[in-house]
Amino acid sequence: MARCSKCGQDAVTYIRYNGSHLCAEHFKEYVERRVKKELRDQVDLKDTKRIAVAISGGKDSLAALLLVHDVLAERRDVEISAITVDEGIAGYRPEALEKAQRLCREIDVPHHTISFENELDLTMDEVSGLLGERTPCAYCGVFRRRCMNKVARDIGADVLATGHNLDDMAQAVLMNFTRGDVERLARLGPHVKVQPGLVPRIHPLRQVPEKEAYLYAMLRGIDFSDAVCPYWEAALRNEYRDIIDSMEARSPGTKFSILASYDAIRPLLREKYPQSNLALCSCGEPSPSGRCMACALLDEIKKRKG
Known part of the structure; x- marks a missing residue:
C-alpha cells in the first residue's frame, strides 16, 4: 500500500496533478486549507454577518x-443558515431533503426549505411533461436560483454559498466560451458587486475537484444522498463534463488550468461587461429587463397547459 507523502501513514488517495499520496488526516487538511483560503478571498468577514448555504x-x-x-465556528458574530429547494421530483428529492435536515440538526444550523409547488404552483415532475424545446435543467436551474435568492434575501443573508466544485466551475467556463456567451461568463460567481435584491453567490469548493469532495x-x-436526478x-453540461474529464485524464491539472485562466481574464471581462442595473420583476425578483426569466418560463408553461 502507498504511504502518505507527509507522514508515512497508509495513504487513502493519490493526487495525480501534484504527485502526492495523502493519508486521511492530511487529505482532510489539504481540502480544508483550500476552502479556508477561498472563504478569505471571497468574503469580507468584517462586514458579513449572515451566511446562507444552499444544500x-x-x-x-x-x-x-x-x-x-x-x-467559522469561533466567529460568534457570524450566523450560518441552510437553504434547500424542493423541486418536486418524486423518488429523488425526499431522501436528499431528509439528509439535509439531519446534518442541520447535528450541527445546530437553522434550515429553511422552499418548494416549487408552494412558490411557483408546479413541480418539476409536472414541468417535465411541458418542456417544448428546452431541457428540464433549463427550467429547473432558473426556478431554483429564484427560490434560493428569495429565501436568502428574506432571512437577511449577506452572501449565499453554493456547493459548486472545481469540475462545476471548469464546465461552466468551457460552456460559456464555446457558446460565445462572454457576457454571461463575466457574471459567473463568486460575485463581487452587491446588486439590490440579489444576494451575492460564493463558492467555497471552487478549488476542490469533485472526486476530492x-x-x-x-x-x-457525512450522510449524503448519492441519488441521481432522473x-x-x-x-x-454532461457533454462538457465528458470532454473535461477526458482532458484531465490525459493531462492532470487541466481543470485547475481552465479555472485559473478564467480568473486571470475575469477582471477584463467585468470591465468590458459591467453588471447592469437591475429592475424588479412583478414577482419581486431582480432582473436586467424588469421581467425575470423565471416568470418568462412560467408563461411558456401556462401556454402549453392551455
Whole structure:
C-alpha cells in the first residue's frame, strides 16, 4: 500500500496533478486549507454577518455547509443558515431533503426549505411533461436560483454559498466560451458587486475537484444522498463534463488550468461587461429587463397547459 507523502501513514488517495499520496488526516487538511483560503478571498468577514448555504443533500453542498460551519465556528458574530429547494421530483428529492435536515440538526444550523409547488404552483415532475424545446435543467436551474435568492434575501443573508466544485466551475467556463456567451461568463460567481435584491453567490469548493469532495464527505462521515436526478441525462453540461474529464485524464491539472485562466481574464471581462442595473420583476425578483426569466418560463408553461 502507498504511504502518505507527509507522514508515512497508509495513504487513502493519490493526487495525480501534484504527485502526492495523502493519508486521511492530511487529505482532510489539504481540502480544508483550500476552502479556508477561498472563504478569505471571497468574503469580507468584517462586514458579513449572515451566511446562507444552499444544500441539496448531496456530497458537495453538505460538505460545503460543514466546512463553512467549521471554519467559522469561533466567529460568534457570524450566523450560518441552510437553504434547500424542493423541486418536486418524486423518488429523488425526499431522501436528499431528509439528509439535509439531519446534518442541520447535528450541527445546530437553522434550515429553511422552499418548494416549487408552494412558490411557483408546479413541480418539476409536472414541468417535465411541458418542456417544448428546452431541457428540464433549463427550467429547473432558473426556478431554483429564484427560490434560493428569495429565501436568502428574506432571512437577511449577506452572501449565499453554493456547493459548486472545481469540475462545476471548469464546465461552466468551457460552456460559456464555446457558446460565445462572454457576457454571461463575466457574471459567473463568486460575485463581487452587491446588486439590490440579489444576494451575492460564493463558492467555497471552487478549488476542490469533485472526486476530492466525494472522498472528503466520506472521510468526515457525512450522510449524503448519492441519488441521481432522473432528468440529468438531458443536460448539455454532461457533454462538457465528458470532454473535461477526458482532458484531465490525459493531462492532470487541466481543470485547475481552465479555472485559473478564467480568473486571470475575469477582471477584463467585468470591465468590458459591467453588471447592469437591475429592475424588479412583478414577482419581486431582480432582473436586467424588469421581467425575470423565471416568470418568462412560467408563461411558456401556462401556454402549453392551455
